[in-house]
Amino acid sequence: DAKTTQPPSMDCAEGKAANLPCNHSTISGNEYVYWYRQIHSQGPQYIIHGLKNNETNEMASLIITEDRKSSTLILPHATLRDTAVYYCIVRANTGGFKTIFGAGTRLFVKA
């Protein structure tokens, strides 16, 4: 599975959009981009995933660049409850399995 690079921390004002970047320059053609988040001392929560098209659900939007070497998770109206560590993961949906959860980005939403 490809490795990802994320900034260690970011701040966002409450009510504003939070844009979390992720670089995955070695991503393979069959690898998806997944995002999870982990609120302190809880299990990670699945947010969204995509292959090459942009995706949106009730939690967030995922924007993947045309060359697929980077992506951005967008929380359109961040709340204090969105303060968490956000993990970007790339992995194939077939074949051998390993999920690489790195250190992620610690997002602080401030009032």
Place this chain on the structure above:
Amino acid sequence: DGGITQSPKYLFRKEGQNVTLSCEQNLNHDAMYWYRQDPGQGLRLIYYSQIVNDFQKGDIAEGYSVSREKKESFPLTVTSAQKNPTAFYLCASSRGHGNEQFFGPGTRLTVL
């Protein structure tokens, strides 16, 4: 409610004792996983199972053992051979091994 449960939430053991962490899911998922998380770090895969009676080592399997006798259950035993067992342990499941994972609330193990 469908979900994945881990018990207990906090566990204390003396050094040299084996301890078994419970993980149960009622989501009818085929695949289950165990991760370890140390403070300020990401998750590392210990073991995973794609189907009943089958499991595979992850990145840090040494000192751990698992069983998968039932689809719903995937217990993890932390043996005395694990040199640094104090950590936050997370169990997850997915419909298939290629699908998104659902995580339990975790068990914080402290070895005294």
